Amino acid sequence: KLEKTSTFNIVFFNHGVQVFQDKMVPATDDMKGKADLAVLDLKAAGATWAYGALRKSFEFAGVTGANPDEKFDPQADTILFLSDGAPTDDSMDAAKPMEPRVILDAVREWNRLAHLTIHTIAIDPRISGGAMIRFMKLLAAENNGTYTPIGAK
Numbered sequence: 001k002l003e004k005t006s007t008f009n010i011v012f013f014n015h016g017v018q019v020f021q022d023k024m025v026p027a028t029d030d031m032k033g034k035a036d037l038a039v040l041d042l043k044a045a046g047a048t049w050a051y052g053a054l055r056k057s058f059e060f061a062g063v064t065g066a067n068p069d070e071k072f073d074p075q076a077d078t079i080l081f082l083s084d085g086a087p088t089d090d091s092m093d094a095a096k097p098m099e100p101r102v103i104l105d106a107v108r109e110w111n112r113l114a115h116l117t118i119h120t121i122a123i124d125p126r127i128s129g130g131a132m133i134r135f136m137k138l139l140a141a142e143n144n145g146t147y148t149p150i151g152a153k
Helices: 029-040 050-061 100-114 130-141
Strands: 011-013 017-019 078-083 117-123 147-150
Touching: 011 050, 017 050, 050 078, 050 100, 078 130, 100 130, 117 130, 130 147
Parallel strands: 078 117, 117 147
Antiparallel strands: 011 017
């Protein structure tokens, strides 16, 4: 439902991070159709490397370093963060839990001047349990967003 005047991108993550496009793209019908196809082509696999996905999202917004200067002009205003599991590190050998506070502290620093709103969407949160729910709720609350669980019965 993005307006044609909006721009967007999609960051996919598991034990690594992949992107839909190399830069923010206009929300034309054609580009949204390509995004739909990219999402439909996804297969669940691997871990849940939230740190890497959020870092890449901030890079698309224009935050390229930990300390943007006061003239920073963000290229985005909102991140929609969808996940189906508690954060893990980027090890390809095995999914090891990652301390959520490390991610939350990094996001706080990246967002210091960007002031992006981060909405979180937890996909079937009961399967992943309390750690995932706490992380998703805190990520939204600390960044003026909302937490929405979906798929829970």
